[in-house]
Structure formats: C-alpha cells, structure tokens
Amino acid sequence: MPGVPAAPDMSSTQPRPVYVIGAGPGGLAVAAALRARGVRAVVVEKSDGVGASWRGHYARLHLHTTRRLSALPGLAIPRRFGRWVSRDDVVRYLEKYAEFHELELVTGVEVTRIERAPAAADAAAGAGDGGGDGGGAAAGEGPGWLLHASGGRVLAGRAVVVATGFNHTPRLPDWPGRDTYTGALAHASAYRDPKPYEGRDVLVVGAGNTGAEIAVDLAEGGAARVRLAVRTAPHIVRRSTAGWPAQRTGILVRRLPVRLVDRLGALTAKVSVPDLTAYGLPRPESGLYSRVRQGAIPVQDVGLIAAVRAGTVEPVAAVEAFDGAEVVLADGSRITPDAVVAATGYRRGLEGLIGHLDVLDERGRPLAHGRRTPAQAPGLYFTGFTNPISGMFREMALDAEKIAKALARRLGVRAEARRAAAHLPDTGLRPVDPPA
16 A cells, blocks of 8 residues: 655756646545656546545445455545445545545636647746746656636646546437327436335346346336347456455456456356346346456446345346337347336547547547557556546556656656645645535
8 A cells, every 4th residue: 555645856856737627536546646756747537526426326236346446546435434435424434535645636617628839929928837847848748738628718738637537428328219209218327216116116237237226226126117128248256256356256257368258257157156138137148357448347246146036137139229118138028117227338529529530539538548559649647548447446546656657757857856835836726625
C-alpha cells in the first residue's frame, strides 16, 4: 500500500496545473498520486460532489472486488465497511479520500472540449506566470492544453487526465417499435430499488452484472414476475469460493495465454457452477477470457443461480422489437411485461470532448491509457476506461501511480526539489472544500 502523500511542491515553477477531469475514483486517485510527487493537480467535476456516478447506482450494489484490493493510493478502505463494500460506503470512502489528500476540487464546472494550446499563446502564458525559471513550459513539456468549460471559461493546463468514467452515457438500443411500447421503459441507470415494481411483471434486458443483479433485486423485492432477456449466455463465476475471491484469480491469470485461461475457466465452471441449460441459460460457447478480451466481464453470482433454479428469475430470448404492449423476442415469442428495465450498457461519451483529436477507437474508447499517451496528443492521459478481470478500482490505483510518475518526469518535477511553497497561480476557478 502506498504511503501518505508528501506535501506537494506548489512553487512558481508550476505556472499551470495539471487538470484532472472527473472526481470519481480514477480522477481522485490520479490527483492524489500527482500531489504526492509534487505536481499540482486540479480536479474539475461537473456535478456537485465526488463519486457522482456511484451516488446514482442502485441501492443494492456492492463492489465485486474485495476491500483490500480496491483501495486507492495512500488511504485504505476502513475495515468496518466489510469485505464487499456497499455503494454508500464507496461514496463515503471517496469523500474521505478527497479530504485526506487535501485535493484541489472544483465542482459544478463541466469541461466540454479539450484542444492543444497554440505554442505562441503558451509561451505568452508562461512568461506572464513568473518569468525566469518559472516561466514557460518545462523541457519536454510541450505546448499544453486548453479546456473549454461551462460559463465560458477557458483553462490552460500543462497536461490533462481524462477520468470521466467507464459508465458515462446510458446506451438504450433503438429497437423497432420502441416508441409504441405502452408499458414503462427505463434504462438501468434510472433503477434504484424494487419498490416501484412491486406486484408488477418486469422484463430485464441484458445479462451482464448489472442486469443479473437488478433481476435478483426485483425478484427478492416483490415483483410479481421477473424475466431476464439474454442475447449471449454469460460466464458466471462465484464471487468467492472457500474464502478465495474471484478477483484474485483474475489477477493471477491476467497475463496468461487466452486459450489456457479459457480452458481453466471451463474446468472451474463445471466444478463450481451448475449447468442451467434446462432453465434457459446454457453454458457459453466461447471461452471466459476470450469474452473478457472482447469486453464482456463474467457475471459474479450474487443470487442469480439460486433465483434461476428457483424460477423467480426466468431467462428468455433477446429482445428484437416492441409492438404496443408486447415485446417481441428473438425466438419469435411475444410477452407483455408491465415494465422493461434495459441493462444495455453505457457509452464512454468522449466524442464531444476529444473526438476531434483522433484519439478514440471505433467504439469511442481511448487509444491509450495509463502512463501512455496518444502519439498525436502528448500530455493527454486516460484512466478508468477499461474493465479488467482483475478489478477496476485496483487497476485505476495502479494507473494513477504510473500516470503520476510519467507526468512528474515529463514536467521535470523532482522529489528532492519539493518545497512548501507559497505562490499558487490563479486558475480562474475556485476550489471547494471536499465533503467531510
């Protein structure tokens, strides 16, 4: 576990901060790691507090990774939060994390576009921020970046870390006839608890972790009937077996050949997970790690197996279309649920922010992450845009240290040169006190 960050160097040799966009776990971790290395970081968050996406998740949600392996750099997650940390405790931890590390946090400001700063403008900005040794860009630093933000603000940063989140923009498929559906249709991002669905017939679309957990929540929370629409049968793993968490297995096998992990996964599934084919949920045809490489993380069992075997969650074919009150399934059958909850995933939502920089792949995901930056955009970093089998929080913590190390080297900040310093150039924003 990394130690508590040292006091940062806030001297006039840092005329502009590094801006971190997003005050979720990834953004906060990077800001803390940068601060520990003497690099000034300002976190800009469009909502009114840290962990906005976590605050909006359904109440039942817990981390599927263990408390010990989910801590961010410099602060352990309290033991009293238990092995599997709840949604509310994740938020409490993030609030405490920002406070503990004394992060510069600006809320209520949305960055809408990032672009390279013109070299001439950068030189002028550097000259105006102290001159001499403190003016201009450090060797190897490059021209820097301009951030266009709400309220007409234009912010100049030495570098930018984008940490706006993996689950950013809800994706709702444009099913034929969707607008004709007479029942209630909502994306899973709007689901909080089963109370509004008590006594109702509900179809959950999507058999990933979110869909599976919401289906179980509905079945346990009083829904009259719960069906789960499955397009591709998921791999299901036990969250923990004899005290050994699935996450640790993910860490151990992550660097192994895909075919080997696929074989090991198939053998483990036969021993630990019952065959649910008779219930409409067959074993997957493709290997576990092959699916992971395609972006499909295994479903951790938090009640789905028992619910399917008990008949309280009924797997059905994928949704093809809507027709008035009816939902048309891929096998040609029609059902008439009172409500549909679409656990159909999210888009990264980065196109408007950085789409013009040619740094995204065909699925809208960054071409680089962690300490690496796109060749055409040096000084632009990304974290939190992968969903690894080893655990997202763990990987964001590792990425934070790597990004901070790379940026400190790039900006010429040396540990021995840190000193408590007096002058903080004005960013044009006013940091707020992190929540207690």
